[in-house]
Amino acid sequence: MRDLADQLGRLVSGGADAVLGSVPSALTSDATEARGLRGYGDAVVFPTTTEEVAAVTAWCYERGVPITPRGGGSGYAGGAVPNGGVVLCLERMRRVRSLEPLLWRAEVEAGVRTVDVQRLARENGLYFPPDPGAAEQSQIGGNVATNAGGPHAFKYGVTGAWVTGVEAVVPPGHVVRVGGPVRKDVAGYDLCSLLVGSEGTLGIITAVMLRFIPAIEARYPVLGFYPDARAGAAAVEACLASGVVPAALEYLDEEAIEIVRQAFPAAMPVEPCFAVIAEADGSKREASDARRVLAEALSDGALAVEEPAGIREIEALWRWREGVGFAADAVYGGKVSEDIGVPVDRLADAIEGTREIGRRRGLATCSWGHAGDGNLHATFLFSREDADARTRALAAAEDLFELTEQLGGTISGEHGVGLVKAGQLHRRWNASAVELHRKLKHLFDPANLLNPGKKAP
Amino acid sequence: MRDLADQLGRLVSGGADAVLGSVPSALTSDATEARGLRGYGDAVVFPTTTEEVAAVTAWCYERGVPITPRGGGSGYAGGAVPNGGVVLCLERMRRVRSLEPLLWRAEVEAGVRTVDVQRLARENGLYFPPDPGAAEQSQIGGNVATNAGGPHAFKYGVTGAWVTGVEAVVPPGHVVRVGGPVRKDVAGYDLCSLLVGSEGTLGIITAVMLRFIPAIEARYPVLGFYPDARAGAAAVEACLASGVVPAALEYLDEEAIEIVRQAFPAAMPVEPCFAVIAEADGSKREASDARRVLAEALSDGALAVEEPAGIREIEALWRWREGVGFAADAVYGGKVSEDIGVPVDRLADAIEGTREIGRRRGLATCSWGHAGDGNLHATFLFSREDADARTRALAAAEDLFELTEQLGGTISGEHGVGLVKAGQLHRRWNASAVELHRKLKHLFDPANLLNPGKKAP
Numbered sequence: 001m002r003d004l005a006d007q008l009g010r011l012v013s014g015g016a017d018a019v020l021g022s023v024p025s026a027l028t029s030d031a032t033e034a035r036g037l038r039g040y041g042d043a044v045v046f047p048t049t050t051e052e053v054a055a056v057t058a059w060c061y062e063r064g065v066p067i068t069p070r071g072g073g074s075g076y077a078g079g080a081v082p083n084g085g086v087v088l089c090l091e092r093m094r095r096v097r098s099l100e101p102l103l104w105r106a107e108v109e110a111g112v113r114t115v116d117v118q119r120l121a122r123e124n125g126l127y128f129p130p131d132p133g134a135a136e137q138s139q140i141g142g143n144v145a146t147n148a149g150g151p152h153a154f155k156y157g158v159t160g161a162w163v164t165g166v167e168a169v170v171p172p173g174h175v176v177r178v179g180g181p182v183r184k185d186v187a188g189y190d191l192c193s194l195l196v197g198s199e200g201t202l203g204i205i206t207a208v209m210l211r212f213i214p215a216i217e218a219r220y221p222v223l224g225f226y227p228d229a230r231a232g233a234a235a236v237e238a239c240l241a242s243g244v245v246p247a248a249l250e251y252l253d254e255e256a257i258e259i260v261r262q263a264f265p266a267a268m269p270v271e272p273c274f275a276v277i278a279e280a281d282g283s284k285r286e287a288s289d290a291r292r293v294l295a296e297a298l299s300d301g302a303l304a305v306e307e308p309a310g311i312r313e314i315e316a317l318w319r320w321r322e323g324v325g326f327a328a329d330a331v332y333g334g335k336v337s338e339d340i341g342v343p344v345d346r347l348a349d350a351i352e353g354t355r356e357i358g359r360r361r362g363l364a365t366c367s368w369g370h371a372g373d374g375n376l377h378a379t380f381l382f383s384r385e386d387a388d389a390r391t392r393a394l395a396a397a398e399d400l401f402e403l404t405e406q407l408g409g410t411i412s413g414e415h416g417v418g419l420v421k422a423g424q425l426h427r428r429w430n431a432s433a434v435e436l437h438r439k440l441k442h443l444f445d446p447a448n449l450l451n452p453g454k455k456a457p
Numbered sequence: 458m459r460d461l462a463d464q465l466g467r468l469v470s471g472g473a474d475a476v477l478g479s480v481p482s483a484l485t486s487d488a489t490e491a492r493g494l495r496g497y498g499d500a501v502v503f504p505t506t507t508e509e510v511a512a513v514t515a516w517c518y519e520r521g522v523p524i525t526p527r528g529g530g531s532g533y534a535g536g537a538v539p540n541g542g543v544v545l546c547l548e549r550m551r552r553v554r555s556l557e558p559l560l561w562r563a564e565v566e567a568g569v570r571t572v573d574v575q576r577l578a579r580e581n582g583l584y585f586p587p588d589p590g591a592a593e594q595s596q597i598g599g600n601v602a603t604n605a606g607g608p609h610a611f612k613y614g615v616t617g618a619w620v621t622g623v624e625a626v627v628p629p630g631h632v633v634r635v636g637g638p639v640r641k642d643v644a645g646y647d648l649c650s651l652l653v654g655s656e657g658t659l660g661i662i663t664a665v666m667l668r669f670i671p672a673i674e675a676r677y678p679v680l681g682f683y684p685d686a687r688a689g690a691a692a693v694e695a696c697l698a699s700g701v702v703p704a705a706l707e708y709l710d711e712e713a714i715e716i717v718r719q720a721f722p723a724a725m726p727v728e729p730c731f732a733v734i735a736e737a738d739g740s741k742r743e744a745s746d747a748r749r750v751l752a753e754a755l756s757d758g759a760l761a762v763e764e765p766a767g768i769r770e771i772e773a774l775w776r777w778r779e780g781v782g783f784a785a786d787a788v789y790g791g792k793v794s795e796d797i798g799v800p801v802d803r804l805a806d807a808i809e810g811t812r813e814i815g816r817r818r819g820l821a822t823c824s825w826g827h828a829g830d831g832n833l834h835a836t837f838l839f840s841r842e843d844a845d846a847r848t849r850a851l852a853a854a855e856d857l858f859e860l861t862e863q864l865g866g867t868i869s870g871e872h873g874v875g876l877v878k879a880g881q882l883h884r885r886w887n888a889s890a891v892e893l894h895r896k897l898k899h900l901f902d903p904a905n906l907l908n909p910g911k912k913a914p
Contacts, residue, residue, distance in 0.1 A: 100802075102694065102697060102698045103694070103697060103800070103801055103802055104697060125700070146643065147643050147647075149641055153641065154640075157618070158641055160647075161614070161618065170889065170893065174889035175887070175889070176886070176887060176889050176890040176893065177886070177887065177890070178886060178890055180800075180865060180867070181800040181865065182798045182799065182800060182831060182865075182866055182867050182870070183611075183798070183801070183829075183830045183831065183832075184606055184610065184615055184798050184827075184830050184832050184867075184870040184871050185798060185867040185869070185870065185885075186603065186604050186654045186867075186869045186870065186871060186872070186873050186874070187867045187868045187869050187874065187878075187881070187882055187885045187886075188874075188882050188885065188886060188890070188891075188894050188912075188914065189651060189654070189655055189659070189894055189897055189898075189912070190604075190617075190647075190650045190651055190653065190654055190655075191890065191893060191894070191897075193647045193650030193651065194646060194647055194650065194651055196647065197643045197646070197647055198646055198647075202646070213702055214699075214700045214701065214702060215700075237559065237560070240559060240560060240561060241559045242671075243582070243671045243672075244671065245670055245671060282739075282743065283743065283746065285742065285743070285746070286739065286740065286742070286743045289740065289742070341639045341640070341641050341642055342639065343560070343637075343638045343639060344560055344640070345557075345560055370641075372640075373640040373641050374639060374640060375640075375641050408637060408638065408639075409639055410637070410639050410641075410642040410643075410644045411644045412642070412643045412644045413639070413641040413642065413643065414641050414643060415643070416643050417643070417644065417645075421644075424644070425644055425645050428642075428644045428645065429633070429634070429635065429644075429645060430632070430633065430634065432627065432631035432632070432633050433633040433634070433635060433645075433648065434645075436627070436633065436648060436900075436901070437645050437646055437648070439900050440646055440648075440897075440900065441646075443893075443896050443897065443900050444893070455645075455646070457645065
């Protein structure tokens, strides 16, 4: 598609250097590669300004060329996997447009990496709580487009809770800005929240206005080990009843623990079993008080309760926790990992149900996730060479969606819908609501060229 | 309109008792009555179930009859002032459908009063932070429909931050439920946030799923007095730079203080002047530590700094603060009070600008509000008999919107658009975004029968 590339080259600065006439394989997949998902595209463009994004969008829209916006490509739903047409990479849009630490706010472009937003806050005495995995790879635009979560979403909310404004390009190539450096705004419908989490299907997010809070002095996690999921889930509920709001409330089931057993940063106090992590935060005194309460709450029914001391041990614990997703990839090479959310009192049912589905389908399973939010990463493992196992894993995912529906839960807590959960919304919403979803897409993108096929109801 | 009432009586339980064939004057106005706003309607209906709301909506939609949903009628934007047709009162929908204190959640119907939601939380060891004024009168459905704020929105966010799900009736009479008792959900576009704050123009909210947090042990406000708005605004910024997140960060300007001077619950330590209230909260120890930090931050440039001690004094201070809006009504009987939001570093400009507009228009002015959020209630006072002064006050409001635009602010921080700010969105959004707003309304309500004229861009 040399011709397409030539044409796009005229729309962006850097000309031919900012365009690729064929799409490298790194840009046709995301973290769903482990389940065998791969797309295709005709060209890649790397705009550096909002105006260039608008120009490319207008050009594509006029010619019926699909556009797949792309951030760091760390998504687990295939949201950045192209379906032909142009891959629009935001990575060159990485300016910090404004930073006002004393006013707790910044405006950054979509391509700024998540880790750099976190660092920007930290280096200025502030805290940006959203902490989805793969912060080194993912970009803030992608985090906002998927409304990404993470462990600390339990206390602090998901990415959208920290977005006070969005700049986006909407079809057929118009720039809109909603919200801003204002902390409350009801002047219009909440277009900002509508764009947040829309996975590039309504508009291409080019910049976001973020808010911060002052840095948190101390974080003290407590780790409890339990004989099974039911005892662990009871400990999670005990934390909720403790009067403390944990900063994070996580779990790893027995199988997940087994996978990362060797990497555990200390001696594992008991045989691998179900684990719950509750973190206390605040001033040193406050976090220390809260840790005592959480340790008490975690101790009932526990085989062991650990309190890692020292910043190094605490950071190691979180790195270990974050590593479970990658470690699961490595077990057999293939993985179908579905991010479901259930009412927190159905957590044990969801964990046990996942295991039961795996047994029925003849697959190794494990799960871990954000226990306090009832948000599971329910995972089926298989060898990438085993096509039959892969088919069974995809069928297991369908079973899982059915289970989720029965438990009154959602098919996606934080990873999004992308390609892999397209067509599942009827499990969650009635026909009238699904119809509104369809109409919203059509309103923004009547030609269905913006990330087509993604987040489809 | 006996005939209309008879027909409606067939759709709701209670029959003729649940319908009024003429609209009492209490139901043709809201808190905008002080500026002379009053509407009219043809009938009132009081449904008790979602199905009845759907039946009434379908009946009206089929016949082209406008519907004005109505909660407590405490709004400051005319959002509940009818423009003919049917007034649909939610007050009989006041069931608590579920309450699970240990899981921090409840589902309540739209007609439950705000004060009852707060009480429900408190009596179960929990906290529901949204605290818009008039909690005795207002209903949770109205709070959600306007995305109401309040003093504690500074730390805890506006009403929408506490809504995990919405049940609503959308034209032509369908029930939709989005979200639920799940804390994270990206299965579909964020229809929940779109309905929150839509002021009954996209759908009629019939029930909401709310989340809570554990009760806060202590609240310690600190009160600083300053020679002028600039010194007060500097104190507000000093609080932001202090490292503490105040639970609330409020101000009253010199004229507002003068209005409520007699009601001040203690001896006023200095001549009435600009006041800032910063509240520390948390465990007793934590709140006490934070109070010390905030008192220090407030002391620079202050004429006096007070720390009310004891629960009674603290409650009295908040009652006094909340009373300023009502007290302003009483000064001359007439009031145009506009709720604008500006970036917090433009707070002094907005306060002084309000005063300057009043001077130019020959009107008494005062302002107060949520300083930390840059959210002002900028008020012009006049005698209700003085038609000319009223005209000048409305012109002053237009000047104020222009000023807000210059300061990069929003025409509504928390009160909504209603009738009184209809047509102002172009000051905040560009033409493409305004066009999306219009299309969204048309998508949900193609016949423009749901609260017509409200929140119009």
